[in-house]
Amino acid sequence: MIVGTAGHIDHGKTTLIRALTGVDTDRLEEEKKRGISIQLGYAYTPLPDGQILGFIDVPGHERLVHTMVAGATGIDFGLLIVAVDDGVMPQTREHLAVLQLLGLNAGAIVLSKADRADAARIETVKAQLQTLVQGSFLDNAPVFVVDALSEDKPGLEALRQHLHTQAMQSTTQDGQGYFRLAIDRVFTLQGHGTVVTGTVHDGVLDLDGPAMDLRLMPRGTPVRVRSIHAQNQASRQARAGQRCALNLGGIDVQDIERGDWLADARCFIPSTRIDVELSLLDKDIPALRTWSPWHVHMGAAHLTAHAVPLDGESLQPGQTGKVQLVFDRPICTVTGERFIVRNAQASETVGGGIVLDPNAPDRKRRSTTRLAWLDALAQWTRGGPLEGLLAHAPYGLDEATLLRLSGGSQHGLSAPTNARWRTGSRPQSQPILLSDARLETLCQHIESVMLQYHERNPDEPGLSISRLRRMAAPTMPDAIWQLLTEHLLAEQRLARQGAWLHTPGHRVTLSPEDETLAAALLPLIEAGRFDPPWTRDLAKATAYPEDQTRNVLRRLVRQGELFQIVHDLFYHRRQIAVLAHIVKELHSGQGVSAAQFRDATGLGRKRAIQILEFFDRVGYTRRVRDRHVLRGEAWTQAD
Template sequence: MIIATAGHVDHGKTTLVKALTGIDTDRLKEEKQRGMTIEPGYAYADFGCEEPLAFVDVPGHERFVRNMLAGVAAIDFALLIIAADDGPMPQTVEHLAILQLLGVQRGAVALTKTDRVAPERVNEVAVQIATLLSTTPMQDARVFPVVATTGKGVQALRNHLADAAASIPRVAMAGNFRMAIDRSFTLSGAGLVVTGAVTSGRLRVDEEVVVSPQGETLRVRSIHQHNRPTDVASAGRRCALNLAGSSLKRISVERGDWLVAAAAHAPTERLDVRLVVHASCPSSIEHWTPVHVHIGAAVVNARVAILGANSVEPGQSSFAQLVLDRSISAMHGDRFILRDQSARRTIGGGRVVDPFGIHRGRAKPERIAQLSAMERATASEALDALLAICPDGVSLQPFAQAWNLTPDEQTVLRERHAMICFHDRDVLVGIAAQRWTAMRGQLTKVLREWHQSEPTSVGPTDAALAAQMQFQRMPTAWRAACKALCDDGLVVRQGVSLRLKEHQPVLSALDALLLEQISLLLSRAGLRPPIVGELARELDMNQATLVEFLERVSRMGHLVRVAKNRYFLPETLDKLAGIAAQLAVESPTGRFDAASFRDRSSIGRNLTIEVLEFMDHARITHFSGGSRKMLD
C-alpha cells in the first residue's frame, strides 16, 4: 500500500512519518536548515504485512503544491495531518480538495501536537475535522490523536494502517507497464536511477522500456520494489529502476516523464476529459481558460476547451478537451488536477476519457456520445457502447491504446463481442455483427433493384451505388461490406461496375453487335487501346455517333472511360490494376511510382498518367508524396 501525507505546513507530517517508520524523509540540506519539506520524501516500513508499506511525505507550504502533486499522483491511502493547536488551515483544505479530485477513497486523520492544547481544544478540532470531511469520500475516516515526538497514539495509528493494507484490494496485473517518474538521480557505480509508482502492468529485469513522451528505449538493469531488491516491478507498488542504454547520452530523464512498455508509448497533446470544477473554486471555468495541468508527476500548460457549453460552474462537471502546449503520455482513466494560470489555486480536476482528442468536431453531438460511451467502467462495456452508436465501426487500435490493453487483452476483448473486423487501409476496424449483416442485405437489395430498373447495365459504379443509397461517398464500413460480398462471390466487380453474380446485362441486338466489334478491336490492342478517332476509322463510323454509343455503354459498365478519348475493356483495366498491385507487393514500402508502372505496362508516359489518375479517382490507388499505394 502506498500512503501519502497531506496537510498544512508545520503540522508535523515529517515528524509523524519518522515516528511511524524511523526514517527522516527530509533529505535536502535546505530542508534541514529551514525545518520545512520542499521535495516529496519517501520511507518504507514493515508493519507486519505481506510487504513493506510505502510512505510519501509531501510538502505542506503553498509554494510547493506543485511538488506535493508529484508525490500524490498514484497513492492508495491518504494520511491527513492536522495540528491540534491550529486546526484545519488553508493548505489542509486545498490538499483535501486535491485528494478528492484524484479519487482517493481511503484515508485516516492524524491529529498531531495534542500535548500542546487542552482536551477541550482536541474535541473542538475533532468537530471541525468531521465538518470538513463530511462532503468528501473520507467522511468516515478515523481520527487518531497523536504526539509524534513522544510516540503517544502512534501505535494505534500503525495498527490501523496495517489493517487498511491487509484489506485493500490487490491491484490487477492488467495493461501494459507504466510508471510515473517522480525522482531521477545518479548513483556512483550504478548510473541512472528513477523512482515512481507503477500504475499498470509489470516489468522484469533486463527488459526494455520506453521513456515517454521522448520515445527513447532503455534497458532495466535492476529493480527495487518498496525498498527491496526484486526481479519484477508490479502495479500498485513504488519502485526504483536502475536504467542503462546508449540513448541516455541524448536525453535527460526527469520528473514528469513516464517509463512505459513500447505498446503504451503514444504521446498526445489533446486530452478529452471529464472535468470537475471544485466547489471551492471562486468562479466558473470558462471556455479556453489557461491552466496548469498536473497529471502523473508532470505539470504542463494548457487551455480548457469546454465541450457543449461555454463554462462549467463550481461543483459541476462537463466534458472538456485539454489542449496542451507540449506532448505528454496519458491513458484513459488517468487522474489530473487543474490549477489556475498563476499556479496559486486548485480549481478542478478529473479523469482522462480519451487521451487522443480530435481537433475538428470535438463538440459535435456524435463525439459527445462517443465520449459518454468511453466513460463506461470497463473496456468491454465501452466497446459495447461504441459499437452501438458508431455506424462506420470503431477503430480498434486507438481504442486499445487509450485503454492500455495488451495484445492478449485485445484478443480476448474481440472474442467476447459479436463484431466483424475489417481493415481500412492500415487500421483495424470493428463493427457490430448485426449492423454488418444488415449492411450486406441492404447492398444486395439495392443492386437487385438497380438490375431490375437497368437490365442493360452491368451495374452501378461505386459512386452511383453510394448515390443510390443517399451517401455523398461510400463510407468505410459500407465499402468493406461490399468487398466482403465480392470476396464471398455474391457480388462481382466488373471493371468499375458492381453486379450480382447471377445478373447478365441484356443489350439490343444492334447494340450487342456493335459492342462485340468494338470489344474485339480493344482486345487486339492489348493494354493500349486505340483512341476514339482510330476506332471510328476502323469501324467506318461517324465519330460523334460512336462517341454517343461509347458514352452510353460505358455508363452501363460494359466499357470504362479512362480518358476523354480513350475507352477500356473492364478486363483490361483489371490487368492494369493487377500490374499496380504487383509493383506495390514488390516494393519494400508498398508504394510505386509512375515510371515503374510505365516500364512494366509499356503503355507510354502520357497514357500511364491518364490510367493512374483514373485509378486514383476510382479509389483503386492513392497518390501522395510522388508515389502511390493500393487501396482495398
Template sequence: MTDTAPALILGTAGHIDHGKSSLVLALTGTDPDRLAEEKQRGITIELGFARLELPDKTIMGVVDVPGHERFVRQMIAGSTGIDMALLCIAADDGVMPQTIEHVAVLELLGITACVVALTKADLVDEEWTGFVADEVRARLASTPFAAAEIVPVSSRTGSGLDELRSALARSAKGAKRTKREAPLRLPIDRAFTVRGAGTVVTGTLWSGTASVGSEVEILPHGLRARIRGVQVHGRPVERAEAGRRVALNLHAVGVDEVRPGDFAAAPDSISVTDRFDASVSFLGAAGWSKPLESGSRMHVAHGTREVTGRVLLMNGRASLAQGETAYAQVRLDEPLPAAWGDRFVLRSYSPMHVVGGGMVLRAHPRRTSTMPPADEALLDALRNGSEASIAQAAFSLASLPVTPIELAQTSGLDEKTARRELKSLEAAGGAVRLEGETGTEDRWASRAVLQRHRTAIENALLRFHAEQPSQPGIAKEALRRRCMPRATPACFDALLADAISQGVAVVSGGEASHPRAGAGAKRLEEQATELLASTLQEAAGAPPMLDELVAGSGLAPSLAYRALNTLEQQGRIVRIGQVFYLDVAALERFEQAVRARLSNDTPAAAAELKDAMGTSRKYAIPLLEYFDATGLTRRIDDKRVLNA
C-alpha cells in the first residue's frame, strides 16, 4: 500500500489546561496523552499524535503539543513541519501568556493557516463567549492570523465540533503544502525500540518520499541506515509522501545511535553547518524592553533540536528593536542540518522566552558579518524566493566556473533547479558553458570571469618563461598552483582548455607553455637533442659515462636530461643500465657480435663475449646485463647462451 493522498499536518497551540488534548480526543477519537505521567498530572509533556478526517475527506495528521511554559521547547519541536494551526483558547480564561508565546512561535515558523477554538464554551454564556472572541481578534490583529475563524466548542458536550471540522476544512484550502519533489527530510521527534523490529523513529515528513528499502542518512552523525518499514498512523505502507506523520523502522542503526533532534535525510542531500545567514525578526517578549544586541547568546530551535549560538547582525548594526527584521549570521555551538527556507525560533538565553526567529537563507556562508552589495542581493533573492533571481545572484558571486552541484551548494537551490537556471543563463547570453572532460561535469562561467582567468594563465606562463628561458613548459599542476590555487584540478582544466581555445596557451606532454614565449625554449631543446645525438653517434661503441656526457656537453643538466629522454623516446639511443647511453647503430653491432658467438649453441663466458664484441670490460658487463634483461641471452652459472 502506498500513502500518496494529499495530506496536511495540523498542530495544536495554546496555554496549559486550555483543553488541547481533550479537543484532539473529541475530534479524532485518539487520546494524544500517551504517558502515564501525563494522565496522572492532567497535562501534556511529550508530543501526541492522532489522525483526523475532515468532512471533505481531507486527511490531517494532528500533533498535540505541551502548553506549559516549561515545555516550550517541545512545543516548538512539535510545530516544526505543520501546515496549519489549531489555536486553543479556553472561553473561561481568555488569552494567557503561553497563548501569546505559541502564536509567536507559529508566526516565526511561517504558519499562515489557523483556526481558533474557544474551548470549554459550555462553562460560560454567549455574552462572555462573544467578549472573549473580541479579545482574541484584537490580539491576533497584528499577526498573520487576523482573519482566522473563531469557533466556540465544548469537548465535553460535543457542541461546535462539526462547525470546527468545517472551519478546519476551509482553512486547509489555503494552507501551504509541504514540498514533495525535494529530497527526503525528516526531523526526528521520537526514537525507540520495538521488539522484533528494532529501531523506530517518528516525525513529520518535511519533504520527499519515504520508501521501504531506500537508504537514509542520520544527521548530524552521518550514519547510514536502510528503511525496513514505513507506517502512517499505525498503518504499514510501502511509500509515504511529504506532509505525513510517519514512523520509520530503520535497519543497521541502534536506538542509542539516533535520538530526538536528529534528522533523517536522503544520503548526501544536505550537510550540517555551524553557521548560517538568515533574515531575523525580533519580537521581544512580555515584559521585555531591551533590544536584541549583535552577538547576543541565544537558544536556536531548528527542526526538533535546540542548540545554543550567537546572533551577529550584518554590516556593523549594533542592535535590533522589537518589531524589526534584519540580516544576521547565526553561529552555532553545535552543527545543524539547515537549508535554505528552513524556519527557526530564537529563545533568550536566560530566562528563556521566545523572542524572535526567522528563515535560513545561506546555509554555508563564509564566516563574516560583513555583507557587500552582491551578497546582499543574494540574500534579498533568497528571502523573496525567486529561483531565477537566486541563481543569477549566486552565479554573479562565483569567482570560478561552477557546476550545477556547486551552484546548488552556494545558492540553496536543489541541483536540478540549479542546472535548469544555468542553462537559462547560457541561453540568454549571461553564461558560457565549459565542457568537462570525460567523467567530469560541465561548468558555467560569465565572460568576465573567463577573461580574468584567461589573463591570469597567460601572465603566469609569460612569467615562467622569463624566469626559466631554457624550459619549454611548466607542468599543469604547477601552473594551477601559481595562478589559481583555489581552483580544483577539474575546474583548472576547464579554464586551461578555454585559454588554449583562445590562443594564449598550448599544452604538450602534460606541460603548458605560451605559444610565443615557449618557442625559443623548444628550439633550444631541439639543438641540445641533436648535439647529444651527434656526440653518441661519433662515440659509437665507446660512449662517455652518463655524468661525463652531461658535463662535457656544456648544457644545463636539466636541459641535457630532457634531450636524452627525447632521443630515447624517438628510438635513436638506448640507455644501458644506469651508466651510459649508446647509439642504436652501435648497439646493433654489439648484438650481432653476441649472436654470432653463441649461434652454434656453445655457451660463452663474459670474457669471451667481451672479446667477440671488441670492447672493454667497462662496457661489456653492462651490455651483457642489458641483453639478459631484454631476453637476448640467458645466464647459466658463469656462462651465457642465446634464448630459444
C-alpha cells in the first residue's frame, strides 16, 4: 500500500513521516535550510507480514500544488494532516479536493502538533474538520491526535497500527493490464546510469518473464530495464500499486522528463485531444466555455490545454459534463484515468474528472452518435456491461482498441450473447467484436450506397473498393471494412468484376442512341478479326462523332464485349479468345516469342507485341526476358 500525505504548508507532514519510518524525506539542501518540502519525498517501512508500506510526502505550499498532484496520483490511502494551532487552512481544503477528485476512497485524518493546543482547541479543530470532510471519502474517517516531536510521541503508535492494519487488509492489484509507470523522478546513479522512479499504475514488469516491448511515451523510444527496486527493495518484478525505481539502458537522462510514461508499447496511442467527463468544483470560479485555457495534471505530468464543452455551450461551477481537452503537444492516457484541472494562472484547483476517450476526434465531436458513445464509455468505466459499450460502437470494437480502452486487462471482455468475435481472411487480421444486428446494419448501408450509385450511373460497371469505402464509410477502420466486404462477397450480396464491385444483378446499360451505335460497332470490330479498325475509322464508318464512338467503345469494354489493346484499338471478346488459344497452342513450356506469335497470326511485329503485352497486363501471361510464359488457363472461344 502507498500512503500519501496532504495538508497545508508547515503542518507537520514531513515530521510525521520521519516519526513513522525514521526517514527524512527532505533530500534537498534548500528544503533542510527553509524547513519546507519542495519536491516529493519517499519513505518505506516494513510490515509484520513482510510487505513494505510506502509513503509519499508532498509539499504543502500553494505554488507547489502541481508537485503535490504528481505525488497524489497512484496512492492508495490519504493522510490529511492539520496542525491544531492553525486549524483548517487554504491548502487543507485544496489538497482534500484534489484527493477527492482523484477518486481516493480510503484515508485518515491526523491532527498534528498536539503539544501546541489544549483540549478545547483540539475539539474546535475536530469540529471544523467534520464540516470540511462531510460527503467526502474522509467522512467518518478515524482522527488521530499526534505529537510527533515529543519523546513519547502520543497518538503515533495508534496511527502506525491503523496504517499497518489497513495495508495488510488492502487488496493487491491483479496487474492484468498493460504495464505503465508514471515517471516522477529521473536521475543518474554512478555506476548504474539512468534511473527513473514512479508509481506503477497497472500491469507487471517481470525481468524473468517474456520480453516486453517497453517504450518511453509519448516519444515512443524503446528502452531496456536492467534492474528494479520495488518498495525500496531489489526485485525482479514491478507490479501495479508499487513505488518502483528502474535502472534503464539505451536512453539518457536528458531524454526523460517528469510526466513521461514507461509503458508496454500496446498501451498508448499519443494524442493531442482527449474526451473527458469533467466536474467543476462548486465555488466562485468562472464557467468553462469554448477554448477556456486550463492547467491539467494527469499521472505525473503537468500539461496545458484548451477545453471545449461537448454537451452544451458552457459548464457551470458545481456541474459535471463532457468536455474535449485539446493539448499543445501529444500526451498519453487511458480510459478511466483521473486528472485535476487548475485555472489559467495555475493558482487554484477548479475541478477534475475521468478520461473517457484518450484518442478523440477533431470533427463531429458533438454529434449525437459521438455523445452516445461517450455516455457508454462513462458507464463502462463505472463497471457497466460490455453490451452497453458495444451497442454504441458504430463499427464494433477491434481487439487492439478494446484492450487499450481496458488498459490491457481481459477482465469483462468476454463476448456478449448477442455478439461474437469475427476475423477477416488476411494474415494478421484484427479480431473484431461485432453484434449480428450491427453487422447487418453496416452491410445494408454499403448495399444501399452501391444501389444508389448504380441508379445514378447505369452505364458504369461499379465502384473500386477504395472509392466505395470513401462513399459509404470514410472513417471506418481498415479491419472492419475488410471484414464487411468479405462478408458481402461471400454471401453474394456484392459481386466483383476485375477491379469493380457491384450488385449481382447490375449490368451496364446504354442509352437508345448508344445502343444503336454499339450494334453497328461490334460487327465491324469482329469482322476485323486480328486487325480491327481504329476508333477514327469506326467513327467514319458509322457516321458518329469520334468522341461519342470512343465513349461507347469504352463502355463496351466495361460490359466485357470488347478489350482495349492500346489507345483507340479495341478487339472483340471472341477474337481475343482465339488469340489466347493461339498463345496456348504455341506455348511449349518455354513461353512464346513475339516472332512466333507474329508468324502464327499473320500480324506485323509491332501489333503482335502489343497483343502479347496486353496478355501480360491482364495476367494471362508474364514476360520472362523476351518470351511470354503462360500462367493462367487458356481462354476458350465464346459462342
